[in-house]
Amino acid sequence: MAARREVEIVALHVSPVHAYEGRPSDGPRPDPGPVSRDQVELRAGLGIVGDRYYNHPAHRNAAVTMIAAESLDPWPVDPLVARRNVVVRGFDVDSLPRGTVFSLDGVRFEVHRPANPCAWMDAVIAPGAFKALRGKGGIRCVPLDDGVLRVGRSSLAIVGA
Template structure:
């Protein structure tokens, strides 16, 4: 049974895709969408940055409609949610504690990216709770490189 579960954990329906990239020049600055960014050891170049296990933040594109519905909004944009990368087509939760490649970079998802109190202001009353369970993931950089919108996301 152990071997079967291990095989299931390694199997994905296909590669994912980088849909959106954003950087914040300073901690509370607005998020600036970009078409590509160099991922360095401490995160995306041009981003105010974090480091280590929280160097890069990722959000599942498929969660955007769920967040909008739970916040009672028509739509929610990636900029509003302040993550670095939005990915579609591959389950980020299934990549936790595994290495994956996007563009030239290799990352490893390390911990959930919990919503902060700023989501209440960004999404309105209940915004914090609308994000719970949908806030995305933090990742550490294993190997730096360029990432661009449209790049594939695959487990290594």
């Protein structure tokens, strides 16, 4: 049995469209509606219901993105500007190697690759954020179970690698 500890889910983000396309100097595309959620529904192997990467063949193993809130602490910004689906505090997601399986509130995830930052970070966070977030841009993973995540306290366990 994996040891459990408490972390915090500080933000959840679901977007049906990709807002950061084209040149950062042109500005982001408007989101078609509210993207911040109090809870999200996950489907095993598919991602977050309603998100642009849900059941998208090119993103099946990377449908859910997570970032540590601590990576964004140097800037006084809304944690959702990084456009990661799940923002957690108290969990260094960037330290997890590929293939690691962990759970948040009983929903298991498998890490597949880093969620590398892009040049948009300089436009939406602050100049220099793109470079500063290298190696701290979060992870791309796939849910292994159906379930729900909610903003607030969460139980974390590293299940295996």
